[in-house]
Amino acid sequence: MHSNDSCFRIINKKNRCLLLDCSTQIFWILEPNSIPKDLINQQLNLQVLEKKILRSDNSYLQKLKENVELLRKLNFFVPFKGGIQENNSCQYSDITQIYVNPSLDCNLNCWFCYAKDARNKNNSKLDFEDISKVILPILDYKKENNFSDSIGFSIGFTEELTLNFHLFKRIKSFIDKIKNQYEFSIFLFLPSTNLMQATEEYVDFINDYKHLTVSIDLDNKNQVNNVVQNMEKFNRDVEKHLIIPIHSKIKNIYDIYTRFSNYFDYISLRPVRVKINSKYPWTLETLNNIKMEISKLFKKLLSLDDENLLSFFEKIGPTDYFVRYFHRIIERQKLDKRCIAGKTAYAINSILEISPCSSLSDFEGLSVEISDFNIQDALEKLRKKIPNYRETECSVCYIQSYCGGPCMDWVVKLNDQNLLHPNKIECDFNKHIVEETLFFISYLIESRKKLFDLIIKERKLRNRLNYPLDFNQFSKFFS
Numbered sequence: 001m002h003s004n005d006s007c008f009r010i011i012n013k014k015n016r017c018l019l020l021d022c023s024t025q026i027f028w029i030l031e032p033n034s035i036p037k038d039l040i041n042q043q044l045n046l047q048v049l050e051k052k053i054l055r056s057d058n059s060y061l062q063k064l065k066e067n068v069e070l071l072r073k074l075n076f077f078v079p080f081k082g083g084i085q086e087n088n089s090c091q092y093s094d095i096t097q098i099y100v101n102p103s104l105d106c107n108l109n110c111w112f113c114y115a116k117d118a119r120n121k122n123n124s125k126l127d128f129e130d131i132s133k134v135i136l137p138i139l140d141y142k143k144e145n146n147f148s149d150s151i152g153f154s155i156g157f158t159e160e161l162t163l164n165f166h167l168f169k170r171i172k173s174f175i176d177k178i179k180n181q182y183e184f185s186i187f188l189f190l191p192s193t194n195l196m197q198a199t200e201e202y203v204d205f206i207n208d209y210k211h212l213t214v215s216i217d218l219d220n221k222n223q224v225n226n227v228v229q230n231m232e233k234f235n236r237d238v239e240k241h242l243i244i245p246i247h248s249k250i251k252n253i254y255d256i257y258t259r260f261s262n263y264f265d266y267i268s269l270r271p272v273r274v275k276i277n278s279k280y281p282w283t284l285e286t287l288n289n290i291k292m293e294i295s296k297l298f299k300k301l302l303s304l305d306d307e308n309l310l311s312f313f314e315k316i317g318p319t320d321y322f323v324r325y326f327h328r329i330i331e332r333q334k335l336d337k338r339c340i341a342g343k344t345a346y347a348i349n350s351i352l353e354i355s356p357c358s359s360l361s362d363f364e365g366l367s368v369e370i371s372d373f374n375i376q377d378a379l380e381k382l383r384k385k386i387p388n389y390r391e392t393e394c395s396v397c398y399i400q401s402y403c404g405g406p407c408m409d410w411v412v413k414l415n416d417q418n419l420l421h422p423n424k425i426e427c428d429f430n431k432h433i434v435e436e437t438l439f440f441i442s443y444l445i446e447s448r449k450k451l452f453d454l455i456i457k458e459r460k461l462r463n464r465l466n467y468p469l470d471f472n473q474f475s476k477f478f479s
Contacts, residue, residue: 008044009398010035016439019471021077022398025332028471029442034060043398046072067475074478094147095138095379097345099358101158102126102167104350107196108160110217111279112245112272114409115158118362124350128170131155134348135175137375139182149344150185157191157358158349162202169205192243194223198230207235214264215243218256231263240264241317245272247280248290253297261315268317271429273359273409282414282425291432294322298436302443306451313455325430325437328402330456332464335404342366342386342408346379354378356386359409365419366408387411387419394422399434445469 007022010030017032017040039052046068053065071077103126104119113119126134135153142151153175155161155168172188179186192213193202206212212234217223234240242264244256248271257267271290274281301309316323328335337343342356349361352370360366368382389395389405397403406422414423444452446469456463468474 007396007398008046008049010039010042010044011435011438012040013435013439016442018438018442020398020438022401023077025329025334025401026465026467027438027442027469028474029446029469030064030471031060034058036061043396046077063472067472067479070475070478076478093145093379094149094344095142095151095346096149097152097154097340098135098138099154099157099345099347100126100131100134100171101156101347101349101358101361102131103156103159103164105163106160106194107163108194108217108220108223110194110245111219112217112247112274114273114359115362118158118349121362122351126350126352128167128174130352131167131171132174133373134352134370134375135171136178137373139178139186141375142184143182148184150187152187152189154189154191157347158361160196161191161193162195162197162199165199165202165205195227195230196223197226198233203233206238210237211239211241213241213243215245216260218244218246228263239266241266241268241319243268243270243317243319245270247272247274247278248282248286249280250290250293253293254300257312257315265315266317267315268320270319270321273407273413275413276416282429284425287425287428290429294432294436297322298440301440306448306454309451310454310458314458322433322437325402325433326441327459327461329434329437329441330465331462334401338404338407342382346382354382356382356408360412363412366412389422392421393427397427399431402434403430441465442469 009020009022011018011020012032012035015032017030017035018027019030020027036052036056039049044052050065050068053061053068056062101115104115104123105125106113106115106119109116139151153171155171156164161168168190175186175188190209190211190213192215194216195214214227214231216227231240240263242260244260244267246253246256246269250256253269256269260267272280276283280286301312304312313323327333339345339357341360345357347355347358347361348370349355349358349367352373353361353367354370354375355361355363355367366382366385368378368385370378387408394400394403394405406426408419410426411419411421411423414425415421441452444455445465453463468477
């Protein structure tokens with residue numbers, strides 16, 4: 001074990017200074033006025049850190065150096081192993097999620113829709129026979145390879161489900177009939193709806209299904225009104241989840257979270273990945289705007305009393321983009337991949353092409369035709385197209401384990417379809433969220449510990465930050 005393999009980041013923000021060990025994902029609070037400026041926001045290893053401290057006669061830094069040396073002798077620090085997204089090998093040969101998109105039919109024209117370009121090119125549709133011929137070889141593929149993990153099917157991510165709901169129900173009946181033929185579990189999931197209409201058939205199904213997911217375009221007042229009106233048709237015991245796509249010029253994020261809290265049980269905000277010619281493009285200028293808005297959000301959260309802050313966390317949905325970093329930091333999750341797209345999850349579009357996810361179904365560089373319903377052959381060809389970011393800047397990034405590497409959809413849209421490297425805008429966006437979340441968590445632990453524990457309990461998290469955050473105090477346990 002070599003000390004110079006360890007990787008640290010010292011972050012200073014709002015007069016709060018944190019030392020992050022990128023390998024263990026443990027962080028500590030440091031005395032901000034005692035840390036030299038040339039150590040802030042730098043990628044450091046133990047050797048460099050000690051040399052910098054050695055040159056100073058500051059008593060705090062000398063004590064810090066002694067404790068670093070103590071922990072190093074005890075082999076506390078582990079080598080920093082860069083590498084995001086493992087090579088596409090047999091370990092990713094299972095299939096756990098398939099998104100089948102029978103059509104591109106929709107009753108809205110949302111500015112952020114990732115199916116818009118494809119909709120302008122074709123109007124092909126998959127019928128029941130097509131879909132059943134896709135599902136069966138996928139299940140047989142898992143069976144033949146003795147894969148035991150469950151598989152989930154989702155129908156209609158590039159269409160408005162309520163327009164073709166009869167097809168969804170027919171697919172459900174088909175899966176219900178065949179799932180006992182396989183030893184692994186098979187599930188069918190509903191995609192989100194824009195809820196522009198709510199037929200009696202759909203409402204009855206949801207009231208029995210007990211779960212509703214709605215995606216809403218804040219720019220479309222007509223849709224907002226329809227959603228609010230149609231929500232009254234569902235039973236109270238239905239778990240209602242709202243997904244709100246947000247863009248780079250968004251304002252007042254906290255108000256967006258709370259705006260629909262009377263109608264939905266959970267609310268998730270999701271930044272949309274759009275091209276540079278979009279209505280709300282991601283640029284360095286707009287990035288500064290949303291970073292400022294994110295900072296305002298955390299400032300607002302810290303100003304809330306215990307009851308309102310706890311209530312806020314009770315309402316955050318399971319797919320929220322911001323709260324996932326809250327979870328990952330607290331549980332010290334070590335991710336080696338961003339998501340399962342292109343690894344164990346795939347999407348199939350209306351012209352029988354397979355791609356890593358529904359948002360990439362129209363990108364020729366990451367889609368493969370399924371000839372004669374030969375899923376295995378198509379998968380082998382697709383996996384060769386999927387990029388590996390192990391040797392890029394991701395491998396030495398200080399948030400790599402929290403982030404898991406770039407989203408291929410972000411890369412395609414922001415890098416003008418160049419897949420080889422992550423995009424700086426996405427990277428800076430994620431780094432800013434991580435840093436803000438680190439400071440937010442450190443403040444709660446230090447100043448509002450009882451509330452922090454309640455939030456952890458409410459969200460059913462495993463707290464792996466249960467140690468003294470003060471570095472010198474932490475080191476006393478080992479002296």
